[in-house]
Each structure stands twice: as structure tokens, then as C-alpha cells.
Amino acid sequence: TNWTVKMLERVVRGEATPMDLDIVASVQENIIGHCLCVLGDSMAMPVGAMVRKFRQEFENVMAAAETSRIAAVQGAPETLGAAT
Amino acid sequence: MSREVTLIIDGREVTATEGEMLHDAATRGDVEIPVFCYEPKLGEPVGACRMCLVEVEGVPKLQTSCSTPVRDGMVVHTRTEQVKEAQSAVVEFLLVNHPLDCPVCDKGGECPLQDITMGWGPGKTRFTDDKRHFQKPLPLSPLVAIDRERCILCYRCVRFSQEVAEDEQLQLLERGDRTFVGTFDDRPYVAPFHGNITDLCPVGALTSYTYRFRARPWDIEQAGSVCTLCPSQCNVSFTVRDEEVKRVVARDNPDVDDGWLCDRGRYGFEMFGAEERVSAPRLRDGAPVEWPEAIAAAAEGLRRASEIDHTGGGSKSDASSRVAAIVGDASNEEGYLVQRIMREALGSPHVESRPSRGPSRGTLVQLSQPDLSARVRDIDDADAILVVGTDPLHTSPILDLRIRKAMRRNGAKLALATDRPTALDGGAEAATRYAPGEATLFLSELAACLRLGNEGSTAAPVAEILREAESVVIVWGERIGREGEEALTTLLDVAEALDLAGKDGSGLLEVPELTNARGLREAGCLPDAGPGFSESTPGKSTEEIRAALESGELKSVVLFGVDPLRDFPDTEAWKRALAAADHLVVFSTFENATTAMADVVLPLETHAEKDGTVTHPDGRLQRVRPSASRPGDIRPNWGVLAELALALGHDTGIASQPSALAALTEAVPFYSGIDDAVISGRGIRWQDRDAASSFPEAGPAVPAASGTSGAPSPDTQPKASGEGAPLVLGTYRDLWAGPITELNPPLKFLAPQQRIEVSLADAERLALRNGEQVEVAQNGTTVLAKVAITERIQEGVCFLIEGTAEANANALLNGGPVAVEISKLGGGPA
Numbered sequence: 001t002n003w004t005v006k007m008l009e010r011v012v013r014g015e016a017t018p019m020d021l022d023i024v025a026s027v028q029e030n031i032i033g034h035c036l037c038v039l040g041d042s043m044a045m046p047v048g049a050m051v052r053k054f055r056q057e058f059e060n061v062m063a064a065a066e067t068s069r070i071a072a073v074q075g076a077p078e079t080l081g082a083a084t
Numbered sequence: 085m086s087r088e089v090t091l092i093i094d095g096r097e098v099t100a101t102e103g104e105m106l107h108d109a110a111t112r113g114d115v116e117i118p119v120f121c122y123e124p125k126l127g128e129p130v131g132a133c134r135m136c137l138v139e140v141e142g143v144p145k146l147q148t149s150c151s152t153p154v155r156d157g158m159v160v161h162t163r164t165e166q167v168k169e170a171q172s173a174v175v176e177f178l179l180v181n182h183p184l185d186c187p188v189c190d191k192g193g194e195c196p197l198q199d200i201t202m203g204w205g206p207g208k209t210r211f212t213d214d215k216r217h218f219q220k221p222l223p224l225s226p227l228v229a230i231d232r233e234r235c236i237l238c239y240r241c242v243r244f245s246q247e248v249a250e251d252e253q254l255q256l257l258e259r260g261d262r263t264f265v266g267t268f269d270d271r272p273y274v275a276p277f278h279g280n281i282t283d284l285c286p287v288g289a290l291t292s293y294t295y296r297f298r299a300r301p302w303d304i305e306q307a308g309s310v311c312t313l314c315p316s317q318c319n320v321s322f323t324v325r326d327e328e329v330k331r332v333v334a335r336d337n338p339d340v341d342d343g344w345l346c347d348r349g350r351y352g353f354e355m356f357g358a359e360e361r362v363s364a365p366r367l368r369d370g371a372p373v374e375w376p377e378a379i380a381a382a383a384e385g386l387r388r389a390s391e392i393d394h395t396g397g398g399s400k401s402d403a404s405s406r407v408a409a410i411v412g413d414a415s416n417e418e419g420y421l422v423q424r425i426m427r428e429a430l431g432s433p434h435v436e437s438r439p440s441r442g443p444s445r446g447t448l449v450q451l452s453q454p455d456l457s458a459r460v461r462d463i464d465d466a467d468a469i470l471v472v473g474t475d476p477l478h479t480s481p482i483l484d485l486r487i488r489k490a491m492r493r494n495g496a497k498l499a500l501a502t503d504r505p506t507a508l509d510g511g512a513e514a515a516t517r518y519a520p521g522e523a524t525l526f527l528s529e530l531a532a533c534l535r536l537g538n539e540g541s542t543a544a545p546v547a548e549i550l551r552e553a554e555s556v557v558i559v560w561g562e563r564i565g566r567e568g569e570e571a572l573t574t575l576l577d578v579a580e581a582l583d584l585a586g587k588d589g590s591g592l593l594e595v596p597e598l599t600n601a602r603g604l605r606e607a608g609c610l611p612d613a614g615p616g617f618s619e620s621t622p623g624k625s626t627e628e629i630r631a632a633l634e635s636g637e638l639k640s641v642v643l644f645g646v647d648p649l650r651d652f653p654d655t656e657a658w659k660r661a662l663a664a665a666d667h668l669v670v671f672s673t674f675e676n677a678t679t680a681m682a683d684v685v686l687p688l689e690t691h692a693e694k695d696g697t698v699t700h701p702d703g704r705l706q707r708v709r710p711s712a713s714r715p716g717d718i719r720p721n722w723g724v725l726a727e728l729a730l731a732l733g734h735d736t737g738i739a740s741q742p743s744a745l746a747a748l749t750e751a752v753p754f755y756s757g758i759d760d761a762v763i764s765g766r767g768i769r770w771q772d773r774d775a776a777s778s779f780p781e782a783g784p785a786v787p788a789a790s791g792t793s794g795a796p797s798p799d800t801q802p803k804a805s806g807e808g809a810p811l812v813l814g815t816y817r818d819l820w821a822g823p824i825t826e827l828n829p830p831l832k833f834l835a836p837q838q839r840i841e842v843s844l845a846d847a848e849r850l851a852l853r854n855g856e857q858v859e860v861a862q863n864g865t866t867v868l869a870k871v872a873i874t875e876r877i878q879e880g881v882c883f884l885i886e887g888t889a890e891a892n893a894n895a896l897l898n899g900g901p902v903a904v905e906i907s908k909l910g911g912g913p914a
Contacts, residue, residue: 002261003180006213023210030173033145034134039260 001043003027008047011058014065021058025051091158105129106149106160107136117162118171118200120178120286121238122150125336125343127247127493132239133178135200137170138162146170168204175205178236181216181261182287189234191288193301197236218264225273226833227293227351228282232264235289241265241281248344250488251275265289274834276481276819279350283333292331294351294830299325307711308335308765310698311349312413312599312691313824316482317700318345319766322353322692327713329353329692337766339461340700342489346481348824351831353692356712358827360674362687363716375719375727382684383731385667389640390430402621406639408434408629411609412598413645413673413688414721415696415708417744419600420607420615420751421725421736422644427614429734433623434638437609439597439652440899441625442565443572445613448605450576450782451592452617452703454771456584458557458591459702463490465589468497468553470546472575473523474561474595477507478819480701483559483595484508497553499546501526503814504841504883505876514545517878520814521901523564527574534581555589556582562596566899594701597817603699606752615751617780626652627899633661640667645688649677650822650887653897656865671721674823687718695720695741697748697763699770705758706767753778810903811846811882813862813896821887838891840869840906841883847873850906860884860896862904867891882906 007024010016028048031040051058087102091109098113108124110117120133129151137146141159146167149160161167179201186192218232237256242265245254253275255268267273282290307322311332318341323331332350336343355361365378373381390407409426411419423435443451450456463469463486476483484507490496491511500506500515503523509515518526532538533547541547550556558579564571575592584590596602608615611623624632630648632638634657641662648658662668662681670682679685692712697705714720722744729736738744742760749755756775762768770776818836825835840860842852852858852871859866860882868891869884877883882904884893896902 002216003177003211003213010213030170030177034137034170034173036130036132036134037260 001031001039004043004047011062012065014062014067014069016062018059018062021051021055021062089154089156089158091154091156091160093160094162100154102154102156104154106138106140106147106152106154106158109154110138110149110160110162115162117149118196118204119150120196120200120236121240123240123243123284125248126240126243126284130239130243133236134174135171135178135204137167137174139164139167171204172206175201176209176211179205179209180211181233182236183215183233185234189288190291190296191234191285195288196286216261221291223272223293224267224290225278227279227347227830228273229291229293229296230265231289231291234287235265236287237263237265238286240284240286241290244281244284245273245275245278247492248485248489249275249277249280250492251277254281276346276348276477277344277485279347280334280344283345292351294354295323295331298330299323304330306333307709309691309709309711310706310767311345311352312694312698312708313349313352314346314480315596315599315601315701316341316346316349316480317599317698317704317706318349318482319706320345320349322711324712329356329712339459339766340704340706341482342486344482344485346819347831348481348819352824352828354830355674355823355827356690356692357715358674358823360676360823360827361715362672362675362679362685363718365684365686365717367685368683372717375717375724378684378686379724379727379731382669382686383728385683386430386640386642386669387732389667390432402431402433405430405432405434406637407432407641408624408632408638409436409609409642409644410626410629410646410648411435411437411604411644412647412651414600414604414609415694415698416600416603416607416705417696417722417741417748418644418725419604419609420748421722421729421738421744422642423608423614424736425725425729425732425734426642427608427620429729429732433621434611434629434632435609435623436611436626436629437598437601437604438562438565438626439646440566440627441568442562442610443569445610445617445619446783447569447572447576448610448613449617449780451572451594452602452606452779453585453782454703454776454779455586456579456591457703457771458584458589458593459769460486460593460700462555462557462589462591463487463496463559463593465494466490466496466553466555466557468499468549468556470499470501470550470556470558471506471508472501472527472558472560473503473564474559475502475504475506475508475816476559476595478817479561479597480595481819483593487559497549499549501530501543501546503881504816505874509876513549515876516542516546517876518542519878519881520812520883521567524567524571524574527564527571527578531574531577531581534578550582555587556584557589557591557593558584559593559595562594562601596701600698602701602703603697603705606699606755607748608751615748616753616755627654630654630658630661633665636664639665640669641665642669642671643678643682644671645673647672647676647678650892651894653894653899655892655895657898671724674827676823686724687716689714689718689721693718696722697745700767702769703771704767704769705755705763707760707763809880810905811842812880813860813893813902813904814881814883815886815893815897816883817887818885821885826889836885836888838867838869838885838888838893839872841872841874841877842906843877843879843881844873844875845879846882847871852906852908857909859907859909860904861907862896862902863898865895867893867895868909 028044031044100109131148131151136149138149139161220231221229224230311320319335319337321335334345364372498512500512503520530543533543614620668682673688726738820834825831
């Protein structure tokens, strides 16, 4: 769960690559049915399904976030971080 | 109940008992399933680590093999793609937050996480984010460091604390990915068994400060031996580097220790190299001398002492002989040789191995009958356990865990009868307190209750528990024998009333005062019995030896591994006795008050250096193997004794440790045929061998206390009533009292300060405040102590610790019941 959260945060910040989405999907598969705590299953099922069914949306978010992040880095330094 | 089932694991047919976990069945069938959290010693599995997932035909999801019981006809696969993927995923998850600091981690090279990652892991991780961070390493206790980043949250340490030691100090704090191990109040984890968590930890999260950065697995050798620091005689493995002990770890032996160690045994090794260690023989106040000179001096003095006014001589023991020996910390062979030197070389029957006195030969033979002795393992399955006159936590700590296990896992009922509150009180169905020195009274009431069903008696609740039980184990402290012969004859009476001898899984289990008390008694270190309880000329008991030294009747004494000035009752009288002796030969591991008075001091080996056998209180002979080198000019003790005998003109014919063992087993009929191969790594109970039939027959009921024990009549048997009445003094040996904490830098913080435990009522009556310093006086002798107001303590009674460096309670004892006056410092009577 901790790993998934960290990866999704990177997706939102625009620091992720399409490969990360593959890892997110694979991690969810590895969690389901293998973990003692039900938090694992209850997170992995919806997150896994979202990545599988709405992958395009994730990629759009990533692309948009990345563009604004790069713009922020190239633009005025004082706006750094505010862009996300 | 234990039905056999057959199942197939990876194509192999495996037979298992019903109810067994799949993982255990697989291990027996030679199929390895990796685990982190599973540890059968800890009790019920939790299935937390998910490493042991396997495929079971007919079950859609993978199952954790550690928590899936076997079923008949089950078909299990442990190496399919599905399983491999799952295991690889689990390793990847475990490594998400685990730092890759193996090169600087103490566990490196002996780490299950390393091994399993190599064997079942993915080899590389896809995790690129920041790992969890904690401050590290932090002291979890003064002896154990915790590195929370390395922790994989397997729960093992927490389960140990909660379910085995039951100190309930360790907890998992926070939730989810913020979970970490700690004590509930963030104070240090100080408990007598806490070192076990470093053995249990499957990663480098819990490490001992005493072993951190000391060695790597490829620098060390593991040497299996037996710990002789207490009567539990746990099996240990010494980690040896450059011929020095660097660490002590448990060596599982379910018949002895269940795989646990107490901190005394685990961390005690640091005193082996103490400055106070006697590392070469020396004469009075002198510098070290060569061995031949020391042995000649010891022999010369003994011969001179035994010859004065003594015309008997020869090989027959003569009660008028003027030399004596007291044996303490010794192996069976050493005890056997000392009594042989006394009886055969010097013609003296005065050989003893008990701190004050003990029962006669007849009673001992009855108590040691094979069908009356319980195994340690019998505690596990007993319906009821009675603990009389001992607190296992202090005297034989591993038994405390054993009894807790029996209660927790098998629902055994515990009854307690002690003078002082014990660590086991909390789980006991019935806890009876008797006044110090009144165990005999309690036992006779109990026997009467069992026979006649006397309802009103104080022993009635205990009797009820015992009467309802199918199998009963009575764990009794040798200490009750200090009250006199009658304490043990009434104990035998209780055993007879319960028919312990006739019932399987029932019996008596002694908690002796000395590590090898049973072995020494069986080897003949008794004043009225030779090897194998053979009859012999009666000699003097320890307190009689003391009195005879003082009066000049005895001229010389050999003290082998005993320190009367610390460990025996009546310190002042012992000082006078040792000062009066013409010739004092002391075998000692460390310099102490007794060696300071000796004419000849000879060094002893520690249990890491010694080669010999010891006998567990349940009759199991175990072998102490030499693991580390002897510092300085120390020689094997059996050899020193054989040479001493030779110097006295007696050829024992013993030229090696095996020949010493052979001589012993020849002399003790019921040890007959036991050699190193029979003892092997796990030891052998002599009761389980055919030779046990040659154990002496129990004679007719022994008459109560013969004249020889000479118990001082209780001149004071006070009842606490009215202002300023004295309190009856009880004493106990604290787990940490003695050289173990004083000479051991890492354990120094545990050294007990003298404290006087009193009941709330008495504290109020005497206007004592908790923690205040008081003077405890008895017949002109005083010791200083801090007041500790204690619950569950009887009114009119107080307790002091024996064997402390200062204010030792032994100074106040005189062999009989003692009453003490308590007065505040600088003021009059409290």
C-alpha cells in the first residue's frame, strides 16, 4: 500500500513514467490474495481496476502534470512547486 | 487423538499427525518452504509474513503453509509458477522498506532475509521511491539495539514478549505502513528473558550490544555445550572467535530448555575474562606459582592436617579425620574425584555439596526413585502443577517459561505454596503463603487434606486442584530441606497421597540450590553416602564442618567452587571458621573474600572451557564441552584433582576426561554404561536406561531428623503483634545477585541493591516509607537495606536478598528461623 501511494503521488506530481503504471498494476495483482491484512485487498482491487480500465486517464494526468512541472522548472523559480 | 494422515507435497508422500501444520510436515518430507514469522516455539502461527504461500489442490487461493493444518489426501505444490510469483512478490514487498546495508549489518551472513531473497526473491526491485526512515540504532534495552528500518514486522519478538515470557512489554505501535516495534511506554525493555528476541529476529533489526561488530559468520565457530550458571542447565551454543566466547545462543532441546535462554546464561559469558578471574595457581597472598609447587603445597597441608593426632590412616574413612571438603560449582567427575581424594586418599568422610544441610541418605534415595522423578517435559502435559518453596524465575528461570507454557497452551492448573510472592502468582489458581521456615507445616497440612479432605485447612484450595488432576508435577525447592529432614519426608508423604510414583507423567522435580546438585549427590558428595548413594561412614554436614573448623576439631578444608562468605548462611561464623583452619585449599573461578583467606588457591574452568558431565535435576546427564581456550595458566580440573590425589599417594588411574567419566559410571551403578556417545548432543536420562534398575531400593520410612542434622532450636518464633515486634526474616537468592552482575560490565546495571520487602500493614505499623534506608538487625549483626513495600506479602514477615555484594542477607542467618528488628537510620527503633 505504501509503495502504491508513493507511486501514485509521483503520477500526480508528473514524475512518473508509463512504466510506473505497469508496476502499479502488477503490484496490485501481487497484493490481492497474498496479504494478511484486508487493507491490502481493499486497496488493491479498486486501484488495480482503475489503472486497468482508465489507463488513458492516468496517462493524461501524467502528461499534464509533467508539462506544468517542466514549465515551472523553466519558468520563474519562485513558482516552483506551486504548479503541482 | 494423534491420528496419522498422508498427504502429497511436490509429488512426495509425507506422513504427518493430524492437526500438524503443513510447513512442519513439509520440512519432515524434505521440502523446504521459506518462512519469516513462523516459529513453533512461539505457539499459534500468525501467518503475517506471507512467505510460506503454497498451492493446495482444490483451494482457489494460495494458502499459508504455516497456518494450514494437514488433511488426509491433501495435494500440495510448493514450486509452481503461481507460488513462485507470489513468493517473489512477497520478498519484493518485504524489501520495499528494508535497507540494503548488509555489508554493515551484524546479521549479514546468517540472515534468513538474505538467504530467502537469494533463494526465492526476484533479484532486483522495481521500487525507486524513498524507504521508511527511523532514527537508528536505538537502545531497546541496555543490551539490545533496535534498527526499525530493518524490521520486516514478522511479530516474532512481540509474540515472544506477549505469549512466552508474558512480560507484555513489547508492542507493535501505530498501524499499517507506519507500524513499528517498541515498548508500550517507550521505556527500556528490561526483563529476564529478553535476549531471546535477538535469536528470534529473522533480520538485523534486533542485535545484542555485546555482539555488535564483534565478528562475521565466517570468522566464528559454533560450539555446542551446556550452560551451568543455574540448575536449568540449558543447552547453548557458544559463538567462538579467536578461542574466545563472543556470544551465547540457544541450542534447542525440548527436553531441557524448549529453545529459550535467560539473560543470565546469554550474557553471563563476559565475566569469563574478568580481571578478578583466578588465572594461575597461587599461595597465600603470593604471586602466581607453578603447578607442581601449588599441588605439592596443597597436598602437604592436607596431609599434615590429616595426620595430627590421627593414627587411623589407610583407605577406610574415619569420622575422626581432620580434613573436609565442600563442593559447589563442579561437574560430576570433579565431584567424584574430590570425594575420592577425601575418602580414599585422606580417609575422611566429611564431604558435602549443600550450603547448610540436607536430608539423609535414606530420604534422598526415596526422593530420587526413578518412578517418582518427573521429566521437565512432563510439565507441558501436566493437568496440575504444584510449586513448593521456590520461585523458579530466580533459581531456575527456564522452568518459569515452561510452567507458563503449560498454563497458556495446555490449560494446566497451577498451585503455589511459597514463603515469598513469586513471578508466577498471576497465573496461579491457588497461591498459599506460609511463613519462612514453615514449608513443613504446610506440606503436612496438605498431606492431611489430601487424605482426609479437611475443608477448613489453609492447604484445602491447593489440595482440591491436585486431587482433581490426572497428572501432577510437583516442582519443589531444595531450600525446604534447610528446615530439616521432616520437610522432605512430608513431601514424600504428599507424593504418596497423590500416588505420583504410580502415575505416568507425574512426579517430583527438584529445583536445587546448586547447578549440578543432583550430579554431585549421585557422584558421592554427601556426608553419609558415597557414589551412587552407597552407604558410607557418616561424615559432617556443611554447618557441622563450619562448627568443627571453628572449634579446632577439623584442621583443613578443601573448598571446590564454593564461596561460603557470600553464599552460605551465617557469614561471621564462616569467617571465624576459615580463619581458624590451619590449611585452606580453595578452587575458585574468581578472586573473592574466601580466596583472600586461602593458603592455596587453584583456578577453576568456566563452563565454556570445561570438559565434563553434569546431571540435570530430572536425571539427564549432559556434557559440557570445552569451547574456548583457558586463559592464563589454568588446567583441566579433573587433571588437577587426579594429580592432587597422586601427590597424596593415591593413584586414581584417571588420565583423561573419558577415563574420569568411565571411573564415575563404574562407581555409580545406575550410570553404568553411559559414555560420551550415549550422552551425545541432547543428553540422556539415566532413569530411561536399563541400568536404572540398579538404583538403591527405597528403605523403610526414614525416622525424622536424626541427631546429625543438629538444627539450632528456634529460639525466636515470634508472632508479629504489637508495637515494635520483630519480623520473621525470609531470604531468597535473586537471579542477579553474585559475580554474574558484579564482574560483568554489560550486566552491571542489573546488580540488585539490598532491599527489605515488608507488607503494607507492617510498614504502617513501623512507620516505614517506600525507598527509605533502614538498618536490619539480628543478634548484634546489622545490614542496610531499602524499604520496599510489597503486595501479597504476609504480615509479620520480611524478605532480604542473599548473595549481594554489600549487606548480604546471609550475614543474618544462623541455620534456624530468624527474627529481625528494623530501625531507621540515625534514629531509634522504627
